[in-house]
Amino acid sequence: GQQVMQIPQYQHVQEGEDFTTYCNSSTTLSNIQWYKQRPGGHPVFLIQLVKSGEVKKQKRLTFQFGEAKKNSSLHITATQTTDVGTYFCAGVSSNTGKLIFGQGTTLQVKP
Amino acid sequence: GAGVSQTPSNKVTEKGKYVELRCDPISGHTALYWYRQSLGQGPEFLIYFQGTGAADDSGLPNDRFFAVRPEGSVSTLKIQRTERGDSAVYLCASSRDTRETQYFGPGTRLLVL
Numbered sequence: 001g002q003q004v005m006q007i008p009q010y011q012h013v014q015e016g017e018d019f020t021t022y023c024n025s026s027t028t029l030s031n032i033q034w035y036k037q038r039p040g041g042h043p044v045f046l047i048q049l050v051k052s053g054e055v056k057k058q059k060r061l062t063f064q065f066g067e068a069k070k071n072s073s074l075h076i077t078a079t080q081t082t083d084v085g086t087y088f089c090a091g092v093s094s095n096t097g098k099l100i101f102g103q104g105t106t107l108q109v110k111p
Numbered sequence: 112g113a114g115v116s117q118t119p120s121n122k123v124t125e126k127g128k129y130v131e132l133r134c135d136p137i138s139g140h141t142a143l144y145w146y147r148q149s150l151g152q153g154p155e156f157l158i159y160f161q162g163t164g165a166a167d168d169s170g171l172p173n174d175r176f177f178a179v180r181p182e183g184s185v186s187t188l189k190i191q192r193t194e195r196g197d198s199a200v201y202l203c204a205s206s207r208d209t210r211e212t213q214y215f216g217p218g219t220r221l222l223v224l
Contacts, residue, residue: 006153033212042202042215043154088153096167097142097210101153 002027004091006102014110019076021105023089031092032072033099034063038085048092079109113137115216117203123222124193132188132219136205143186144213145178146202154202160186161209193223 003026013019023032031050035043047056049065049072056063062075072089086106090099116135124130136143141162146154156170160180168178175193180186190197200220204213 004153042217045212045214048212090153092210096159096161097206097213098144098156098159098167098170099146099154099213100156101146103151104153 002091002093002100004089004100004102006089006105008105009103010106010108012108012110013079015081016078019079019083019107021074021087021089021107023072023074023102025070025091025100027091028069029091030069032065032069033090033092034072034074035088035090035101036085037088037104041085043088076107079107081109081111083107084109115203115205115214117201117216117219119219120217121220121222123224125224126193126195128193128223130190130193130221132190132201132221134186134188134203134205134216136184136186136203137214138184140205140207140214141183142206142209142211142213143180144204144206145186145188146204148200148202148218150199157188157201166209190221193221195223197221198223 005024033048034046037043053067054065060077064073086104088104090101118133143160145157148154159167163183175191178188200218202218203216206213
């Protein structure tokens, strides 16, 4: 079945440093979504990418969708302590909309 | 407006018992999804409802798991003869329609002793 892999599993950075998490799918994705989950919380939708090679920005966050629609990345510029949490990518089933999540990357930011 | 709500927020049960977990989706959302999240893992798809019918139940791990959505709104996930391996956070999400943005509830933390 479809699998979504995400690296790294953990990342510790100093406040102000940049952070990147990478997502790879075993199959071509119709689209990909990114979620953030704070400790003890539930996944919160950040963004959806649909087009091959698409790049979207949300303030300090930059999301990219690969040309082959099998990989994606999330880059955070100048991290802040409020960025702490686990970031998940999720491939979307074109038929049912069900999400196939990666394992997530947990970001810790040292002030 | 109100988001997705789930009850109970925590449930502790003994091995072999039956449990029911409830999800109240956002009003008007026709699509409803159940996921299970184990510690340190991403959410894992269980079942998807479009209206009252289970359109995809391919993620249910075995026949001890069952879910219903009789009136196309509230859904109940039912687990029979619980096992320790069922311990996890059970998340519910709803969306206006299939493939639209999913909004997650706070989850039910199930602990099977």
